[in-house]
Amino acid sequence: MKLTVNGTEHELDIEPEMPLLWVLRDELGIKGVKFGCGVAACGACTVHIDGEAQRSCQVPAGDVWGPVTTIEGLGTPAEMHAIQEAWLENQVAQCGYCQGGQMMQAADLLSNNPDPSDAEIDDAMSGNLCRCGTYPRIRAAVKTAATKLKGV
Amino acid sequence: MSRLGKIARRTFLVSTAAIAGGVAFGYYMYRRPAANPLLDDLAEGEAALTPYVKITESGITLITPRADSGQGAYSVQAMLIAEELDVELDQVAVDPGPPSPAYYNTAMAGEAAPFRTTDDSFMANTTRGVMDAMMKFMGLQITGGSTTVPDSFDKLRRAGATARETLKAAAAQQTGVAVANLRTEAGKVITPDGTALTYESLASAAAQIDPVQDVPLRDPSQWRMIGKQVVRKDTLPKSTGTQAYGIDFEMDGMVHASVRLNPRRGLGARSFDASAAEAMPGVQAILPITGGVAAVANNTWRAMQAVQAVEVDWDTATPYPEEQEGHWQILSDSFIEDRLDSRYRDDGDVETALQGESVIEAEYRAPYLAHSPLEPINATVLVTEERVDVWTGTQIPRFLQAEVEKITGHAQDDIHIHVLMMGGSFGHRLEPRVVQEAAEIAAQMPGTPVKLTYSREEDWTHNDTRQIAMARARGTVANGQVQTMDLGIAMPSVIASQMGRIGLPTPGPDLQIVAGAWEQPYAIPNYRVSGYRAPGLAPVSSWRAVGASTNGFFHETFLDELIHAAGADPMAERMRLMWHDTSRKTLEAVAEMSNWGAALPQGTGRGVAFTMSFGVPTAEVVEVTRTDAGLRLDNVWIAAEVGRVVDPNMFENMVQGGIVWALGHAMNSEVTYAGGAVAQQNYWDSEGMRMFQTPQIMVRGLENDPARVRGMGEPMVPPAAAALSNAIFAATGQRVREMPMMKHVDFV
Numbered sequence: 001m002k003l004t005v006n007g008t009e010h011e012l013d014i015e016p017e018m019p020l021l022w023v024l025r026d027e028l029g030i031k032g033v034k035f036g037c038g039v040a041a042c043g044a045c046t047v048h049i050d051g052e053a054q055r056s057c058q059v060p061a062g063d064v065w066g067p068v069t070t071i072e073g074l075g076t077p078a079e080m081h082a083i084q085e086a087w088l089e090n091q092v093a094q095c096g097y098c099q100g101g102q103m104m105q106a107a108d109l110l111s112n113n114p115d116p117s118d119a120e121i122d123d124a125m126s127g128n129l130c131r132c133g134t135y136p137r138i139r140a141a142v143k144t145a146a147t148k149l150k151g152v
Numbered sequence: 153m154s155r156l157g158k159i160a161r162r163t164f165l166v167s168t169a170a171i172a173g174g175v176a177f178g179y180y181m182y183r184r185p186a187a188n189p190l191l192d193d194l195a196e197g198e199a200a201l202t203p204y205v206k207i208t209e210s211g212i213t214l215i216t217p218r219a220d221s222g223q224g225a226y227s228v229q230a231m232l233i234a235e236e237l238d239v240e241l242d243q244v245a246v247d248p249g250p251p252s253p254a255y256y257n258t259a260m261a262g263e264a265a266p267f268r269t270t271d272d273s274f275m276a277n278t279t280r281g282v283m284d285a286m287m288k289f290m291g292l293q294i295t296g297g298s299t300t301v302p303d304s305f306d307k308l309r310r311a312g313a314t315a316r317e318t319l320k321a322a323a324a325q326q327t328g329v330a331v332a333n334l335r336t337e338a339g340k341v342i343t344p345d346g347t348a349l350t351y352e353s354l355a356s357a358a359a360q361i362d363p364v365q366d367v368p369l370r371d372p373s374q375w376r377m378i379g380k381q382v383v384r385k386d387t388l389p390k391s392t393g394t395q396a397y398g399i400d401f402e403m404d405g406m407v408h409a410s411v412r413l414n415p416r417r418g419l420g421a422r423s424f425d426a427s428a429a430e431a432m433p434g435v436q437a438i439l440p441i442t443g444g445v446a447a448v449a450n451n452t453w454r455a456m457q458a459v460q461a462v463e464v465d466w467d468t469a470t471p472y473p474e475e476q477e478g479h480w481q482i483l484s485d486s487f488i489e490d491r492l493d494s495r496y497r498d499d500g501d502v503e504t505a506l507q508g509e510s511v512i513e514a515e516y517r518a519p520y521l522a523h524s525p526l527e528p529i530n531a532t533v534l535v536t537e538e539r540v541d542v543w544t545g546t547q548i549p550r551f552l553q554a555e556v557e558k559i560t561g562h563a564q565d566d567i568h569i570h571v572l573m574m575g576g577s578f579g580h581r582l583e584p585r586v587v588q589e590a591a592e593i594a595a596q597m598p599g600t601p602v603k604l605t606y607s608r609e610e611d612w613t614h615n616d617t618r619q620i621a622m623a624r625a626r627g628t629v630a631n632g633q634v635q636t637m638d639l640g641i642a643m644p645s646v647i648a649s650q651m652g653r654i655g656l657p658t659p660g661p662d663l664q665i666v667a668g669a670w671e672q673p674y675a676i677p678n679y680r681v682s683g684y685r686a687p688g689l690a691p692v693s694s695w696r697a698v699g700a701s702t703n704g705f706f707h708e709t710f711l712d713e714l715i716h717a718a719g720a721d722p723m724a725e726r727m728r729l730m731w732h733d734t735s736r737k738t739l740e741a742v743a744e745m746s747n748w749g750a751a752l753p754q755g756t757g758r759g760v761a762f763t764m765s766f767g768v769p770t771a772e773v774v775e776v777t778r779t780d781a782g783l784r785l786d787n788v789w790i791a792a793e794v795g796r797v798v799d800p801n802m803f804e805n806m807v808q809g810g811i812v813w814a815l816g817h818a819m820n821s822e823v824t825y826a827g828g829a830v831a832q833q834n835y836w837d838s839e840g841m842r843m844f845q846t847p848q849i850m851v852r853g854l855e856n857d858p859a860r861v862r863g864m865g866e867p868m869v870p871p872a873a874a875a876l877s878n879a880i881f882a883a884t885g886q887r888v889r890e891m892p893m894m895k896h897v898d899f900v
Binding site for chain 2 (some may be wrong): 015018019022025026027029032033034035036038039041042044070071072074075076077080085087091092093095096097098100122123124125126127128129130131133134135136137138139
């Protein structure tokens, strides 16, 4: 089985029903994608497949239909994506465990809707749970990121 | 530890650091209140050199022994040291350090609270009440009870000051310049001619001299960091997906484990058939553990699949009611003298006052609740003949050593706990279960590191939950004022349940049963709070704000009912009743912030509530509006008296998050039992708050009492549900006396 993650192609010998989440974490050692619930209820495992946000715990490895991007592929501490910069500037994170998934969801939102309203932000982000309750800051960071991306 | 042990430990620490070409600083805390001989003994423990600052030729490390479950504990501890040490956070490393009695939590010891004068007896009682139940943890390194900041505020600044002055003394020896003429800045000692000596270059010399003790702390007017926003050291990794948590830990040769426990809490397996599971891909072993079975495989998912394939015959003698109704029945039957646990508030003459005809009565309910931090509990354990290593996110590292000793038989000195970053806790990681189980598995596989990761379902159904609780209240009003309030609260003893699991006795009343109710600063003429201890319920544990998380709801919703019956304004009558000035100022602050009393649109209502918990007076106003889609939460205003806001940025984020936590659970969440097992399995069943329900939240930290610096991890929780319930009443005329409130009203 072949899988392209963050621009690198991997050859894997695994069960096709293994969820992409566990392929990334345990087979490829890509740990920015998080296990939270296993049933698409929390969004911590959100990645992009072919540029679109997906819950990787619900995608069997054999069904992956395009290149995969994780939070590590969005940007790095040395070269941050505008969304990551916005998360840093707004100091969004408390425990931070959900934030990789939140940022991947926000990236999907802003690529489809560069200027979302408050209601559109709430709609797009409400599938991503944050137990620390950082939603006020996530809202602010999405707006900061939208401004940054428009300025580019 | 014996006195000899303390001396040996001190020698060891200093000499080790010196050999490595560096130095470790602590501070001697030798002045203690002399009234209590027990405290004199404890103070000896503190007289050990307690290292918070390590400097070697290669760098500066600040030791931050209170665990960070996400609310910024590492950063706030580092700030307090750095304030006096004169270093910037971006030039130091931060490390939680090893488990050590040197890092015991002073603020956990209620009797050590510095309240002695008659004027302060109310505050003293409040603080002792909160801390009393945690006394058993004394001598243990524990994070909890909103104590990180109060415990650290002086201690860590002193550690920084001692280190700074010792480095200056070393610089004075080297340069011949008098200490008085040296200054420090950004990790350097600077001489009058501008020569800068880095702390690292002075480390070896500093290790050769006695640490300078008794350094006066700087006046607040000189503070560079406290009260100002800093960028947390973990913000960059947490903004880029590069922060490693316990669940991400990895080492060579590590295997993955998953467990399945008897759905009936606290029972085990009679027998199991592992043959199907053993044949699955990647599976290495199916092993018995206390309470169930474990699967070990070469991948987390394969272990989770395999453990589900084990055929298990479970024990069924459930030690609590099989069905939820039975749990409520036990509480309902507990308002009797036999089960009276405490009655520390009994002002005026409640019995006589309640003889009249117009007695107002109400009953309230609060459910069991799961902690469910987003990172499922996990631990990696390696057992060898010589030692045990544990890598995990925990609030109780010292205690884990004792639990692992019981399982593997290693001496505690040979059990090494490596504390890793936590993806949330809310009290969940005060429990040792996952480490006990990982140790049981690893002990059966010596030499192989085992990472145990709970599935969400297992985490949810075997969570030691928040207490279930019920309140019965009676009261009277006259002449537009509240005259009588008699509140009885029944719940299981959280502390007895929690301590019982680790084999510790808990004599005396459990003040958590009445926390957030008995110690409220209201001068109600006839005022009584009774705690009833309910037996035979499911296991419970400390959930953010513990007893006060339910009792703030009971007390403040019923007080609101009385105020409305009296025809008074909820804000004005609370202010009139409140004798404690610092507390009243929190009400004045939220009244001002929310413009309380202003005309509101049709369908909009506001509620106010106040709870003092963990020594923090906290007032909140919640505003809701009726819409076609249900009740919408618009705004929340909160003011809390914490003495000092150490980092306003972290403070705001944590308080807003705590409001989301408290309101989300009050609206949407519960844990119930069916057939002896927890009925909820995952976030779909009980999910707290999501973004679309989140109101605007305006936060103000008050500093009217800077002599008493307090922690804010929990105090925002207790008043929130009551303020919401009171707002719903204002908007709809409907009283909601049970959580989750969605059973009675529809939310957007």
